[in-house]
Amino acid sequence: MVVFEGVTKHFPARDRDAGAFAALDGIDFAVARGSITGIIGRSGAGKSTLIRLVNGLERASAGKVSVDGVDVGALDEAGLRSLRRSVGMIFQHFNLLSSRTAFDNVALPLEIAGVDRQEVRKRVEPLLDLVGLSDKRDRYPAELSGGQKQRVGIARALATEPKLLLSDEATSALDPETTQSILELLRQINAELGLTVLLITHEMEVVKAITSNVAVIDRGLIVEHGRTFDVFTRPQHETTRALLSASLGAKLPEWIRSDLKALPLPGDRVLVRLIFFGETAFQPLTARLVTELGAEVNILAGAIDEIAGEPFGSLVVSYPADPDTLERARHFYQETGLATEVLGYGA
Template identity: 60%
Template sequence: MNAPLKPDAFSVAAEIAQAAEPIIRFEKVGKVFAGRRGQKPVTALEGIDLDVPRGAIVGVIGRSGAGKSTLIRLVNGLERASSGRILIEDEDVTGLTEAGWRTRRRATGMIFQHFNLLSSRTVFDNVALPLEIGGTPKAEIAGRVEKLLDLVGLADKRERYPAELSGGQKQRVGIARALATDPKVLLCDEATSALDPETTQSILALLKQVNRELGVTILLITHEIPVIKEICDRVAVIEGGRIVEEGETFEVFTRPQHPTTARFVEAVTGVELPAHLEGQLRETPQAGGSTVLRITFSGANATAPVISRLSATVGIDINILAGRIDAIAGKPFGSLLVAIPAGEPGVGAVLGALKGLELKAEVIGHVA
């Protein structure tokens, strides 16, 4: 069990009420890479407007080549914007010199997909490295590293080398190292992509703990929609170098407005029709058959006995074909596929009753 940090161990972020205040702001940011060997320049980002609220966990999701890696590299100066402005704590960092970026990076930690640990240094020494580079006295380094190793659950691995650790343990070392300089922002570059599902869950739980106990703002990029669902307060969907949708994770997942977003979230919010019925689905009602509806639930309705109440209200037998109840950003969300007798007035009565209950419902087809 990871022990909580003592209040005086690290500076804790401001009150939760400040969460709406952006600690990072992108204003019309663009990034163009010069073409190689006479080829045309490549536009990686264009017109990026994005706020990262202080104390929040914000995810940026997109497929390979969408521009998400370039975006996160702009935040720590590994890349420079071609246009627009990037503000961190109200400081315009767009034109910072390398010396200015060295100062700024002390307030920004970063963890990587492939850990980036030094194989010749122990766990303790890997975590201590940023402090040594920054000139922190040895006496202070020891105390700080010990607290961090306790936080990430590796106090008993302090003298081990990276080759002796599992992938999850290596990433925990990476997180401890990123927190060594007491950053206000933690950047995560596909931090769980190299991990198995169970280890991913433990790392996400640790990141939530870091956010909650230390008040560290987290900006992460990923192509894994379950990561966004599990950990992020807000999400931005990037495609072709542009943000195509952005908002609170629950709202974006349950009411996607852009086709790219809808394709991403279908895997974690939808429910598949049983295989034996999928081939029978038709666009028009079948005589004596059934109409198949998809009903989505959120909030209190996600766990309420809506179907039994609905059946009693409209007086129609409702057959549940498949369903799932999950949590998105900590809020319950459910999806059901049901079959009801085809034809009016039954279908109309059910759809009307569902609308009255403020539930989303759609006809996805008909079966004989």
């Protein structure tokens, strides 16, 4: 649905002598049709710039952005207006007009497009029903909660029957319960309407809950991308690992983490994260590890999670770091296919 080919975006530097600032620097990435794809990254990584290129709010300095086969950069103003009817967008702060009711906010893009009032009613009423706001059609934004305002924003984004929905930090201003309800609504829209959803967020819980695919952007580059489950369970880039460190898997207390060493001393124990997914998710491998290594195995932390609808679990265990025990453990992991990560060594 969306293809980025060698996309670069420069902005003028504040200091005239510093030259142009590269917000994006050679992006190659594709968004699968019908998917919910997330773009994650730190503040200033280029997420917002990337999504604004899709509907022509920004123009690429070099490279090509295509939406459903159409080269966005080659469009004139009339072509951009046509494109934007097929690309809906929802925003962090809702961007509703305070002087218009929920019904009239949803109707606005249709009115701008010149749709007659009878057709507007035929389109808007089902959308308000879809987002669960039929009873709020005549309420003004000041009378709505944050979640209800965002639902109006989603209905408005769907009014022109788009093929693609862009979400720019759409849940960042919402509480966790409301966020969950909005994510469920986006998942429903994706399933029922076959709508492709491209969202940018810094909230890892949002990515885990709703996306099928994810890309990690850092300093204007896509440093990692793939199935959400694969990226979250086997992150390859240090930026990805840093972003996920606070939101995934078993957490160790600070007093343990602060004493970890990179290399063992005589008598030390090794701390290992055991990662359970796929075939290993439902096997009693922890009990087998204890049997294999003996009673010296301690369980320090554990967590069970779900990523993109797939089960994921982790345990942090420790056992003696002597050569014999380490070799038996290595053989056990190799035999069972259990994924592991050595966290360090401690007394």
